[in-house]
Amino acid sequence: MNNQHISGIIKQFQQYKSTGDKTMTQLSFEDINYQPNEDSNSISIIVKHLVGNMLSRSTNFLTEDGEKEWRQRDxxxxxxxxxxxxxxxxxEKGWNCLFDAISPLKEEDLNKIIYIRKESFTVSDALIKQLAHYAYHIGQMAYVGKMLKGDQWISLSIPKRKNL
Incomplete structure (x- = not known):
């Protein structure tokens, strides 16, 4: 059986990682730590949260609950x-953990049941949930980066008024 679905999922994760990489490349450490107020998350905090999620969800992915006791989410x-x-x-550590967990998956693994916070999900649903979560936060990172860089921002997609 081919792994068309798995390779498609991995490609999507790689694209979001690339968006995060390209965002942070354009920013100073000061920019990465910018918070407009104490209730907002800086890019640095978003990264820390994503890494915590990746490590927790991806460690022993098929055999343990995705919310590990050792995770200190707060x-x-x-x-x-x-x-x-x-x-x-x-x-990089977080992404490597994620890719190490999902790269060996086979199509037949997608219907297996795993748990996150004791709630059951198919592997497929859990991966979609993770992908959506990471896309949400990486979009926040790119938005903050674009806001901070203004006209110095290098577009991560097709820039406005540059239709091909």
Whole structure:
């Protein structure tokens, strides 16, 4: 059986990772830590949250609940990265964990049942849930980056008024 669905899912995750990568490449560490107010998340905090989610959901993906006891979700919303390099290394660690978990999957795995917070999901539904969650937050990252860079922003897609 081919892995057309799995490879499509992996490609989508790779595209969102690339969007995050291209966003952070354009920003200074100061930009990455920008918060308009204390109730808003900086890009740094969003990255920390995404990494926490990736590590929790992807570790022992098929055999353990995706919400690990060791995850400290509330702490993900506290700024703690000291350098951009530390943030980017953690970003890569999260994505590597995700890709290591889903790359070996086979089509027949998509209908298996896994758990997240003791709620059952098919593997397919859990991956869609994760993909949507990451797209949501990476879109926030790109929006903040674009806002901060203004006319210095390098578009991540087709720029306005540049229809081909």
């Amino acid at each position: 702490q993900e919303f506290e700024a703690s990265y000291r350098t951009k390099e530390e943030l980017l290394a953690n970003w």
